[in-house]
Amino acid sequence: MKSTAHAFKANAHKALHDATLQGVMDKLKDKFVGKRAGAVAKLPEFEALREEGRAIKDHALAHLDLYLERFEAQVLAAGGQVHWCASPREARETILALCRKVNAKTATKGKSMIGEEIGINPFLAENGIAPIETDLGEYIIQLADEPPSHIIGPAVHKTREQIADLFFEHHRAYGKTARLTEPADMVAEAREILRAKYLAADVGITGANFLIAENGATVIVTNEGNGDLTQILPPMHIVIASIEKIVPTMEDAMTLLRLLARSATGQEFSTYTTFSAGPKRAGDLDGPREFHVVLLDNGRSRLLGTPAQEVLRCIRCGACMNHCPVYQTVGGHAYGWVYPGPIGAALDPHLVGLEEAQHLPNASTFCGRCEEVCPMKIPLPAIMRHWRELAHERGVGSEWPRMGLGLWAFLAKRPRLYGWGVWAAMTALGWWGERRGRFAHLPLARGWTEGRDFPAPEGGSFQAQWRKTKRRHRHEAAR
Amino acid sequence: MNARDAILRNLRQRLGADDAARAARVEERLAARQRHLIPARTAGLDRAGLIDLFIGQNAALATEVIRLPAVQDAPRAVARTLAGLNMPARIKIAPSLAHLPWADTGLETQAGAAQDADLVGMTAAQAGIAETGTLMTWSGVDAPTALNFLPDLHFVLLREGDVVATYEDAIDRMRARLNNAMPRSLNFITGPSRTADIEQTIVLGAHGPRRLCILLAP
Helix, strand or coil, rough: CCCCHHHHHHHHHHHHHCCHHHHHHHHHHHHHHHHHHHHHHHHCHHHHHHHHHHHHHHHHHHHHHHHHHHHHHHHHHCCCCEEEEEEEEHHHHHHHHHHHHHHEEEEECCCCCHHHHHCCHHHHHHHEEEEECCCCCHHHHHHHCCCCCCCCCCCCCCCCCHHHHHHHHCCCCCCCCCCCCCCCHHHHHHHHHHHHHHCCCEEECCCCCCCECCCEEEEEEEEEHHHHHHHCCCEEEEEEEHHHHEEEHHHHHHHHHHHHHHCCCCCCCCCCCEEEEECCCCCCCCCCCEEEEECCCCCCCHCCCCHHHHHCCCCCHHHHHHHHHHHHHHHHHHHHHCCCCHHHHHHHHHHCCCCCCCHHHHHCCCCCCCHCCCCCCHHHHHHHHHHHHHHHHHHCHHHHHHHHHHHHHHHCHHHHHHHHHHHHHHHHHHCCCCCCCCCCCCCCCHHHHCCCCEEECCCCCHHHHHHHHHHHHHHHHHE | CCHHHHHHHHHHHHHCCCCCHHHHHHHHHHCCCCCCCCCCCHHCCCHHHHHHHHHHHHHHCCCCEEEECCCHHHHHHHHHHCCCCCCCCHHHEEEHCCCCCCHCCEEEEECCCCCCCCEEEEEECCEEECCCCEEEEECCCCCCCHHHHHEEEEEEEEEHEEEEHHHHHHHHHHHCCCCCCCCEEEEEEECEECCCCCCCCEEECCCCCEEEEEEEEC
8 A cells, every 4th residue: 555654644634523423423432442442441351361371472483483384384284375475565476376276357455554554456457357356345435545544443433314415426326226224225236235245255364363373273263254255155265464463372363352342442352253275175065276375574574673573462452543643633644654653653664664753753742542442551651762763863854853962962961051051041041921921823832832832931940940949958057 | 385385484584494302392382272261251151050041141242042941842943933023924944954844833944054035044053152152163065054144144153061161062062073173164153144334223133143042951
């Protein structure tokens, strides 16, 4: 997916002035936050499970090469194939070659962030294969030709009216003439239209929430059942997954699954959790004839051993962005790439480059809510701080903050000069502002005075008052 | 060097090469299949308690649960339900259910894989997991997977003896029954299909079944 993360400031500004979006985001935050809180309240073991989840993923990552090899062996034993891809380009070309092998005209798709990462949809379309999103949220944004704004609900930024318009415009081709506004009616219409596509598809492409080393199974988790219809009906099933999705055993997977739905939507368990191991077997009445797993690295291996490596524990629940005050205010599109919110701030600099994503780690107040709600205990603020430090070291971004910090550091290392400078500035400002008591405008402080007045200093600096008080106490003690 | 070798080499460089200790830990973990923390909500419940919990969880999910006096009553319960809903008396069943007494019900019954035209389908669950009211089923020559997803109304037969406490219990049963082999498709189903993609309003029947009806027989 093409990144517009460099334009975060402009995008965020636009989002703040988008009344429709602001209305949607206002309603949204209570829903996701409240639902998760409800689910956590119903499970006393939730905190302990977070720790177990962290341990499972840390172990898997520490032995990732070995578990990947075992996973591959098991997929092969089940009659499937594994394709290793280092880059998005390799992954796209591998998937295209597989589709061409069966002369595919259409490919149904389950929701996949990796699919977005590698830009598989436009690539397939360019090459004469129509990708058809089946997750209702993905289907909606496909009609709108927009990127997803949330990793769980890609169309959360859309209002019912906006969706009604999209359906009305695009469903005419199927002979639908009524503009529907009730969610139940809209879902029923989408169900009908997509049903035909499921059945006609030549290839089904899904992501994977987890890859199980023990038995070579790929796991998808949906509430709609779209992923299942995508992967069972067509003659070929392609799974696209990044390498860090590996977990060792079924038991490991179930523990992580106890955390996933609760953190994402506040459900105890998603409606459909499906483990798929290989193509259809002799005597099976349905199932794909071919089963392919495309394993993508795209920089994951390079994260190991770096301060950002814990981001690899992510199970894509979306809790961090649901609770982030910045995301809650500007929405996902402002972040400009596949992963928005705190996980985006932590991961995107690695995947699209620090230069491109530099604003994202800075789009944070470090309130720490993301880390509090992350089921995998990823230290998101610490990782964002790491990117900020790296950006400073490498000279990424505007000169001014660096120069300002440099000047402050120069003064701070020279306390007497610092003290004198403060005294001089305070005296001047105090004298200048004595009449009004405050400043509506101040040079170099526009960021402050745009929204509020700056109070004029009264009396001496803290250090001067401290010295005076100490002197007075010394006098009193001497008497 | 191909991508596979490059990726593995990259990983080993960072994680510590081909060392015997790491390999041993991996083998040990895979063999042990150790369970992690199990929520206490099912602890100490007997079969009846588990069944109550299973039914309660499903009530919250808008799943209908019909308790049958005997498994032979299943076809009649299906016929009654369809009549009550004013639905056509036609059903596609998984071959594993063909031995039940369908003949006297007046239902048009076919056994096999699901087709788009099948409004009503019925499959068998291998386990019911009380922890969250989840059904577990897997594919086989007499259990086509798509029959759990294509129909509008999905009946599932579950035996009381197959109601277990946790996901781990259900998985251990599967391993025992299949001699440690993994089925092609292992499905956990918790309630009917749903979506909240339009203004966070829950709508049932997004792509999978709109209605889920569990027939629970001794």
